[in-house]
Amino acid sequence: MTKTFTRRDFLKLSGAAAAAYAVGQFIPPLVARAARDNGLIDQNGDGYIPTMCEMCVWRCGVLAKVKDGKVVKLEGNPEHPNSRGKLCARGQSGLMNTYDPDRVLTPLIRVGKRGEGKFRQASWDEALGVVASKMLDIKQKYGPETMLFSSTHNISQPVFENILYGFGSPNYGTQRSLCFNAMIVANLMTYGMEEPGRDYSQIKYLILTGRNLTEAISTSETSALMDIIAQGAKVVTIDPRFTKTASKSTEWLPIKPGTDSAFHLAMINVIITENLYNKNFVDTYTSGFDKLAASINNYTPDWAEKITGIPAATIARIAHEFCAAGPSALAHNGWRTSNFLNSFQTQRAITILNALVGNWGVTLHPAAGEGAGALGSIPQPAYPRVTAPRLDGVPWKYPFVPLKLGIFQEMRDGALKGDPYEAHGWLISRQNPVLDLPDRAKTLELFGKLDFIATIDIIMNDTSWFSDVVLPEASYLERYDPLNLVGDKVFLRQPVIEPQGDAKSALWIFKELGNRLGIGDYFQYADEKDYINQQLKPLGVNVDQIAMHGYAALPAGEAKSELQWSTPSGKIEIFSTTLQKGGFAAVPEWQEPPQPTEDEFYLISGKVGQQTQMGTQNNKLLHKYEDSPRIWMHPDAASKRGIRDWDLVAVTSQAGNITVPVWVTPSIRPDCVYMTPGYGHLSKGLRTGYGVGASDSVLHVTYTDPVSGSQALTQTLVTVKKA
Numbered sequence: 001m002t003k004t005f006t007r008r009d010f011l012k013l014s015g016a017a018a019a020a021y022a023v024g025q026f027i028p029p030l031v032a033r034a035a036r037d038n039g040l041i042d043q044n045g046d047g048y049i050p051t052m053c054e055m056c057v058w059r060c061g062v063l064a065k066v067k068d069g070k071v072v073k074l075e076g077n078p079e080h081p082n083s084r085g086k087l088c089a090r091g092q093s094g095l096m097n098t099y100d101p102d103r104v105l106t107p108l109i110r111v112g113k114r115g116e117g118k119f120r121q122a123s124w125d126e127a128l129g130v131v132a133s134k135m136l137d138i139k140q141k142y143g144p145e146t147m148l149f150s151s152t153h154n155i156s157q158p159v160f161e162n163i164l165y166g167f168g169s170p171n172y173g174t175q176r177s178l179c180f181n182a183m184i185v186a187n188l189m190t191y192g193m194e195e196p197g198r199d200y201s202q203i204k205y206l207i208l209t210g211r212n213l214t215e216a217i218s219t220s221e222t223s224a225l226m227d228i229i230a231q232g233a234k235v236v237t238i239d240p241r242f243t244k245t246a247s248k249s250t251e252w253l254p255i256k257p258g259t260d261s262a263f264h265l266a267m268i269n270v271i272i273t274e275n276l277y278n279k280n281f282v283d284t285y286t287s288g289f290d291k292l293a294a295s296i297n298n299y300t301p302d303w304a305e306k307i308t309g310i311p312a313a314t315i316a317r318i319a320h321e322f323c324a325a326g327p328s329a330l331a332h333n334g335w336r337t338s339n340f341l342n343s344f345q346t347q348r349a350i351t352i353l354n355a356l357v358g359n360w361g362v363t364l365h366p367a368a369g370e371g372a373g374a375l376g377s378i379p380q381p382a383y384p385r386v387t388a389p390r391l392d393g394v395p396w397k398y399p400f401v402p403l404k405l406g407i408f409q410e411m412r413d414g415a416l417k418g419d420p421y422e423a424h425g426w427l428i429s430r431q432n433p434v435l436d437l438p439d440r441a442k443t444l445e446l447f448g449k450l451d452f453i454a455t456i457d458i459i460m461n462d463t464s465w466f467s468d469v470v471l472p473e474a475s476y477l478e479r480y481d482p483l484n485l486v487g488d489k490v491f492l493r494q495p496v497i498e499p500q501g502d503a504k505s506a507l508w509i510f511k512e513l514g515n516r517l518g519i520g521d522y523f524q525y526a527d528e529k530d531y532i533n534q535q536l537k538p539l540g541v542n543v544d545q546i547a548m549h550g551y552a553a554l555p556a557g558e559a560k561s562e563l564q565w566s567t568p569s570g571k572i573e574i575f576s577t578t579l580q581k582g583g584f585a586a587v588p589e590w591q592e593p594p595q596p597t598e599d600e601f602y603l604i605s606g607k608v609g610q611q612t613q614m615g616t617q618n619n620k621l622l623h624k625y626e627d628s629p630r631i632w633m634h635p636d637a638a639s640k641r642g643i644r645d646w647d648l649v650a651v652t653s654q655a656g657n658i659t660v661p662v663w664v665t666p667s668i669r670p671d672c673v674y675m676t677p678g679y680g681h682l683s684k685g686l687r688t689g690y691g692v693g694a695s696d697s698v699l700h701v702t703y704t705d706p707v708s709g710s711q712a713l714t715q716t717l718v719t720v721k722k723a
């Protein structure tokens with residue numbers, strides 16, 4: 001983490017800058033303008049400009065040190081609540097996101113065979129013209145629904161959505177079903193909200209089920225976890241791997257994958273049969289407790305011990321400790337909860353455990369109101385009505401998957417099978433489906449069938465590599481984006497250097513493409529600053545006025561009632577009538593996952609602190625030899641197969657096979673192997689990342705949970721043999 005940069009330092013610095021703001025000759029015009037208007041840099045053009053990180057979705061506050069028209073250092077902005085003056089390793093390495101020698105800096109049009117990597121440079125006018133005419137061609141010949149669109153969470157995403165909904169396609173793939181569908185749908189069914197907020201300051205007892213907070217970072221939550229550990233809170237980590245979070249916990253339970261719901265059901269059994277629950281809370285604020293009580297008799301700790309590998313006495317003890325902490329306890333419902341087809345049951349059991357200790361209003365709260373209503377919106381017409389069914393089967397095959405979440409892997413499979421119709425084109429923005437979807441061969445097969453693929457990215461990622469047109473976005477240090485809401489403030493991303501080459505902001509790209517598609521009415525802003533000024537209008541400030549500190553405060557929102565839930569009964573639904581109507585288990589139940597044979601392992605995927613998803617492996621500052629990804633294997637499993645540390649092994653699943661070196665380590669159960677995702681790039685346009693490691697997406701079999709639409713990432717079984 002970086003040195004602490006105090007608010008005083010910042011004010012001192014900006015005061016000094018304001019005193020002498022003549023603009024030096026090296027300063028690019030965009031930044032020079034900001035400097036002139038706001039006094040952010042001194043006469044040599046040097047200074048700190050506040051903006052936001054985009055090395056991951058937390059968008060911590062950054063103070064970018066600019067010298068001679070170049071960014072030379074990124075510091076945390078102490079005024080930002082997520083980072084509070086700190087940046088993680090990825091945030092610190094953000095310079096290389098901008099200065100990566102493999103950046104795509106002009107629009108590219110494919111000249112060789114698809115996937116051969118031969119492109120020619122083109123002007124924006126030509127490239128956008130090609131994209132628009134191909135898309136309109138597809139619309140005219142086959143219908144707008146045969147164009148696929150996809151993008152992963154980012155702040156210009158609502159503007160991207162104007163392209164697809166304005167164009168008239170219902171087929172939109174986001175990361176959500178690969179990430180948190182099981183958690184969100186379970187929360188909706190139980191609490192009537194997507195994700196409650198957590199108040200760490202109140203937590204004395206925390207159960208983390210497959211939530212690796214110290215590596216799979218959520219800045220504010222990760223530091224809050226460290227704070228409560230320092231203050232003596234008990235933390236129980238349930239994970240088949242000894243993660244860094246496990247190492248910081250009071251207790252690590254190396255559970256057998258896919259059996260978490262058995263563990264939680266047994267906790268519920270103990271809590272109910274021994275009357276440990278908060279009767280007053282349960283009677284007043286929940287519905288269906290009796291039906292739960294009648295359903296858990298068989299789920300004893302002895303029963304769960306055989307399934308989970310966790311001793312019955314440990315399960316019973318944890319149930320007791322959890323209830324003893326009362327409302328100061330929290331069972332965390334995780335984030336990437338897409339592990340098994342039964343993960344939805346795990347999620348429901350977790351929501352119910354929280355209800356049983358009555359922690360609502362103490363450690364759990366309604367999510368803070370986003371305050372979005374306080375910002376101005378950009379006018380736009382209503383979207384055209386779409387009658388075509390969605391390729392992902394939502395809602396016609398998957399009635400409980402919210403339309404907004406969708407099922408990305410099913411959209412791909414529907415398009416590939418032509419069920420209910422074939423797809424012809426794909427427009428991708430800020431996403432890497434070649435690596436993020438399970439079963440890479442299938443994704444590439446679909447790529448092979450499509451008439452047209454275009455990608456908007458900053459580098460030649462694997463998806464760009466297989467595209468017909470690549471449109472280069474300016475990096476996050478080179479552009480404006482729509483405002484980002486965090487708590488009671490809106491934060492500004494502003495360019496700290498001029499875009500390199502011909503790269504452009506997403507706001508510019510989407511508007512220009514929209515105009516060429518004949519849907520310009522969805523993009524009623526003159527330029528990026530005008531977009532932000534329209535957002536800021538109700539606050540009575542403009543972008544130049546907030547540039548100095550990089551944020552604006554929002555008026556206080558209405559306080560939300562703590563004890564209200566938007567469920568059919570208005571209570572926390574332990575028994576879900578909605579699930580019952582859909583023919584699904586209305587109280588959580590045990591559903592047995594597939595078992596590995598003697599020969600097989602569960603394949604575990606999981607984040608590491610120094611990389612983000614599938615997108616940062618080409619960053620030279622993050623790429624180190626010791627990070628060279630190996631597959632983890634327990635010493636017992638290795639010696640049984642005559643495998644030693646660093647041996648190359650062939651890993652095979654029903655979907656594919658790869659070769660990787662082994663790390664023999666007791667940090668994993670003997671029936672599991674683990675791989676870091678995001679390696680094994682196919683694009684030779686990534687000169688640092690290419691040739692490093694292998695991709696677990698080659699091995700993942702596509703399994704979709706029928707209730708939530710989650711892809712079950714740990715459900716894939718593999719064999720491992722010496723290569």
Ligand SMILES: Nc1nc2c(c(=O)[nH]1)N[C@H]1C(S)=C(S)[C@@H](COP(=O)(O)OP(=O)(O)OC[C@H]3O[C@@H](n4cnc5c(=O)[nH]c(N)nc54)[C@H](O)[C@@H]3O)O[C@H]1N2
Pocket residue numbers: 056179209210211212213215216217218238239240241243255256257258259260334335336337339340604605606607608609610611612613714
């Ligand atoms: N540094 C960094 N931080 C990130 C990200 C990143 O890419 N890099 N990505 C962000 C995103 S998008 C997300 S979704 C979150 C993910 O946050 P998490 O969900 O916490 O992270 P993961 O590493 O995906 O998975 C967590 C753990 O689940 C374990 N696991 C797998 N199968 C099972 C099982 O059956 N039972 C149990 N109990 N555990 C199991 C894995 O061993 C792994 O340690 O992280 C966010 N933060």
Ligand SMILES: Nc1nc2c(c(=O)[nH]1)N[C@H]1C(S)=C(S)[C@@H](COP(=O)(O)OP(=O)(O)OC[C@H]3O[C@@H](n4cnc5c(=O)[nH]c(N)nc54)[C@H](O)[C@@H]3O)O[C@H]1N2
Pocket residue numbers: 054151152175178179180336429430431432433435436437456457458459461473474475476605606607612613614615677678696697700713
């Ligand atoms: N095997 C395996 N698969 C997984 C997971 C796993 O743990 N293991 N995790 C799942 C989860 S939780 C998630 S959230 C998804 C994430 O997977 P994706 O949704 O694909 O997210 P990223 O890998 O972050 O890809 C983002 C792309 O954005 C590009 N990019 C970066 N900055 C910019 C920018 O400023 N502008 C533009 N236009 N592009 C930019 C990067 O180059 C990268 O190609 O993967 C899922 N798939």
Ligand code: SF4
Pocket residue numbers: 053054055056057058059060083086087088089090091092217218219
């Ligand atoms: S957590 Fe790290 S990578 Fe993510 S926004 Fe914050 S500093 Fe950047």
Ligand SMILES: [Mo]
Pocket residue numbers: 175178179180336
């Ligand atoms: Mo995610």
